[in-house]
Amino acid sequence: MADKAQLQEAIKTQGEVVRKLKSEKASKEQIDEEVAKLLQFKAQLGGDEGKHVFVLKTAKGTRDYNPKQMAIREKVFNIIISCFKRHGAETIDTPVFELKETLTGKYGEDSKLIYDLKDQGGELLSLRYDLTVPFARYLAMNKITNIKRYHIAKVYRRDNPAMTRGRYREFYQCDFDIAGQYDAMIPDAECLKIVYEILNELDLGDFHIKVNDRRILDGMFAVCGVPDEKFRTICSTVDKLDKMAWEDVKKEMVNEKGLSEDVANRIGEYVSMQGGQDLAEQLLQDPKLSQNKQACAGLTDMKLLFSYLELFQVTDKVVFDLSLARGLDYYTGVIYEAILSQTIPAPAEQNGADEAAVSVGSVAGGGRYDGLVGMFDPKGRKVPCVGVSIGIERIFSIMEQKAETSSEKVRTTETQVLVASAQKNLLEERLKLTSELWNTGIKAEVLYKKNPKLLSQLQHCEETGIPLVAILGEQELKDGVVKLRNVASREEVDVPRADLVDEIKKRTL
């Protein structure tokens, strides 16, 4: 525990920080953050003196999941995991933190968003930023050269949260990856098939999947006259085309990144192109691109990819789009991103006018990264990989909104029957019957009251969606029966105690 004098000093300093920010009219968010910190110091001090000055909240950019959200989350996970298993995937898990240096140099400009742990003696640690780098570390460490695995877990980014749009600092990723030296584009095609299947089954409305290739982008930059050392930064700028108009992207290229107007215009021509296998064929004939080895390799693979997508019957949703760039450094070949067509209305009370209607945008993305595992291998041995990450938080947001507007109630338990009684002094009989039901696998509840009213027992069923009530009374006990009541229809029927389990099973199939 921190020393008292130290804390008082910290409170004084922090108080000055807050006053300064207020006098400078800093953003509300910035001030709030520093105030929260001040309150934390005060609470720590207060705790010592027996006072309670609690800040009752979750950390910035994080949230609890309540039972209803968990029920929706479980449903979404089941659909996704079923798909991964249908494709023969295994699963692994890795720790939530890694050695800091495992993450170093993998995320380019985004590295500043990594959460570090405090140095409390021992190793320097960071929270994982994605599941891909830990996967590559896992493969190198265990010398695994081929695997098809999925991994569903939370990752951490100190980003500016936009929680109404499903953007958090702690969020789930659902990753599916295929590692191994295989014939070209077969695993890549399977990843796209998986995205297609999952988005179809989740029933989120229309979508399309953009596909491009790092080699095509690099070739394009080369033939347009972008200097080698600017490939990655220009790539980041192109990546903004899904949120910005071409004119603004061009401005950034010319004014900030120092490209000439001509070079930018040439890029502009290419990145407006969209198509399918035909576009790949057309570009293979392009007088400039066809001279670039990288571009040709990418375009030839793109043609092959589309031929496999045809066999998988998914070409109706896949578009070869030269504007797709994706920010991460480690991609080496094909890249893709799935985009929902619908926009979702943002909850009014939480949003300024500028966020009145929000495009959900990208819900899945991935690509080929043949060099990443080699970065971890002491001898630099490469393991080619291709994978996809499902943007599950955005999907949760949509599903939650669908549940809100739907008339069907989301159940948060699976209880089949409540063991109840209308008369007093039957607690022991209720507990005994409940225990009997548990022992046969029936999902059963009993109220933790000695003498609950029948009405409150029925109300519990209505509120939580329990379909059946098993009612015990003196007469039923004497007759060796249980009164089984259907909550919805209010029908009641006496069932011999020996038949009760079968009867409940039959009625709650």
Place this chain on the structure above:
Amino acid sequence: MADKAQLQEAIKTQGEVVRKLKSEKASKEQIDEEVAKLLQFKAQLGGDEGKHVFVLKTAKGTRDYNPKQMAIREKVFNIIISCFKRHGAETIDTPVFELKETLTGKYGEDSKLIYDLKDQGGELLSLRYDLTVPFARYLAMNKITNIKRYHIAKVYRRDNPAMTRGRYREFYQCDFDIAGQYDAMIPDAECLKIVYEILNELDLGDFHIKVNDRRILDGMFAVCGVPDEKFRTICSTVDKLDKMAWEDVKKEMVNEKGLSEDVANRIGEYVSMQGGQDLAEQLLQDPKLSQNKQACAGLTDMKLLFSYLELFQVTDKVVFDLSLARGLDYYTGVIYEAILSQTIPAPAEQNGADEAAVSVGSVAGGGRYDGLVGMFDPKGRKVPCVGVSIGIERIFSIMEQKAETSSEKVRTTETQVLVASAQKNLLEERLKLTSELWNTGIKAEVLYKKNPKLLSQLQHCEETGIPLVAILGEQELKDGVVKLRNVASREEVDVPRADLVDEIKKRTL
């Protein structure tokens, strides 16, 4: 990224730390830790210079789960979650980190084991230490006064890991808790019923559940003459009775904690007592204990608890044991701990002689904590809670060892059929059929090779336990059939393509 000069300075300092430790003959563990830190600094610097000096490991006290371990983990979770659902529980989730001050003052001496995040601007955060405190924070924050919920998630403790005994710094907890103002001991009895059901179903061999009550302990300390302010620290000492002999515990009480010999001896008499409902009745007649209000309340509830446990048919495994103490500060009433009877042989190569055979010990524990939620409520409103935490990592360890010695192979995928071919140039046909199977929900794989050998396709099935192979050839395509092969029996039969899905389903029920 850290500044180069800064890093070089850090390497120099750290080098001295290591040299000093070595010259002082510090423990191997301590030296290893500081060396790892030195290597990390060097790697960070090396990275800048294009060198790779990677430390290829997971953080201390953590581990990856490989696919086989995940398959076992999934099986264990399924049993536990089924039980929680059978008892009508909902589930929630909370973030992996909390405001630091949410955790402050909840764990007594163990607070030093909390992982803090680095102050990167913004709030001060810590990784959760258990699931109980976040649960209490959740209840207070959302003003929830009753809920029955389970929560399965990882928690973090900077403890001395003993990984061969299933003790990690990152580990799962499986918590089930009932919050709400109810009639005495009914929810408490359900928690014990749940522990009983889970340990039975996991089939881990014989076990017993020790039960005691904080109020009985406190009453016992009072009548033995322990000063009030020493109750908690003496409680911690009593808690060591499962690992230490009474003589050693007594020594600690007298020599370290300053009790008189007489007081210690009186405690010694009580803590040797074990029994059931009869012992509770006997102690209610005890001339000293019966004069203590706290003890009487605890003993009366213990009697009631056993009457409910009788109805639940679990008294064969439950023992009222006055030596059970449990360290955590927040318990206020009944406490319990489940212990496996078997010892597991430790893997020889990883252990010194002193760990040759390891008692698995406690695999579940919990109790009543009626004050914790009130610590978070601004107005101090209390929500009584009782719960249990299943020590899942130890259970994983046992299950893994059982799997090692079992002849049955653990499958890590659920693939029903491999689509294969004996002839060349049939990749497209294989992909088409695989896609058809996926679309009907069949779990199918296909090798990512243009022309794989039949033998390597069959080998893949043998290795991963795929039971069926669907073989395509020119003749089969012409005849509109698929050759379906049973991998184990090597039987082959031609199945009309239209019947293939039904046939696969029938054979892989």
